[in-house]
Amino acid sequence: MKPRIYFSREEMFKLNRERLLERGVKIEDIAEIAFHQQGRYNKNISMKTCIESVEKILSYRDVFHIVQLSIEIDRLTEEGMFRSPIQDIMRADFGMFGIDEILGLNIAAMYGVIGQTNFGDIDVNKPGIVKKLNADGKGDQEHCHTFLDDVVGALGAAASTRVAQILSEEESRKDPHVTTIQLELEE
Numbered sequence: 001m002k003p004r005i006y007f008s009r010e011e012m013f014k015l016n017r018e019r020l021l022e023r024g025v026k027i028e029d030i031a032e033i034a035f036h037q038q039g040r041y042n043k044n045i046s047m048k049t050c051i052e053s054v055e056k057i058l059s060y061r062d063v064f065h066i067v068q069l070s071i072e073i074d075r076l077t078e079e080g081m082f083r084s085p086i087q088d089i090m091r092a093d094f095g096m097f098g099i100d101e102i103l104g105l106n107i108a109a110m111y112g113v114i115g116q117t118n119f120g121d122i123d124v125n126k127p128g129i130v131k132k133l134n135a136d137g138k139g140d141q142e143h144c145h146t147f148l149d150d151v152v153g154a155l156g157a158a159a160s161t162r163v164a165q166i167l168s169e170e171e172s173r174k175d176p177h178v179t180t181i182q183l184e185l186e187e
Contacts (some may be wrong), residue, residue, distance in 0.1 A: 012061065012063075016064055021048070023148055027051055029128060031051040031156075031159060032155075032156075033122060033130065033158050034053060034160040034162075036127060036128070036162055037121065042164070044167060045167065049163050050159055050163055053166070054155060054156075056112075056162070057155060058155070062106070063158075067151055069103075070150075071151075073147050074137075074146055074148050078142070091146075093134075093145075093157075097146070100150040101123065103147060104157075105118055105154070107154035107155060107158055108158055110158055111161035114164070115158050123150065126153070127156075128148050130153045131150055133149035136150060
């Protein structure tokens with residue numbers, strides 16, 4: 001039988017949600033990151049919009065591939081399936097490794113420079129579930145979250161940026177001058 005490599009957006013979302021849940025991450029955990037990050041700038045956000053944003057992002061093909069690969073790398077690292085020195089580097093979540101951040105930046109980059117800036121903030125400050133994953137991955141030899149903590153942070157950053165874009169669009173509809181663009185050319 002030929003292996004299956006094509007999945008619908010709904011299937012990709014469900015597979016991502018399942019893998020994240022297996023690793024102890026709920027959609028609401030990621031949405032909470034977006035809610036708190038975006039809440040610093042806009043008091044009109046809702047948790048519902050943040051959850052919807054996370055769910056939407058988890059259905060994108062590139063995100064599907066990154067989430068699936070990242071979780072699999074962490075799982076294989078836990079099982080000691082890589083050769084040294086890379087096994088030891090990933091197991092230690094070595095700060096100079098950086099490949100985990102590259103995958104996170106790739107997700108955040110879907111939402112431009114602001115998405116990447118939001119990811120940087122989350123990567124440095126490690127809010128909510130990101131802090132827990134980072135600590136659990138470094139605290140015991142049973143778990144490895146070298147890639148997962150960055151991917152979850154990037155998902156939160158992307159959702160935060162998507163929420164800002166939604167709110168910006170809603171705000172623009174309130175301004176009657178936005179629909180009419182007038183250009184005056186001076187001669």
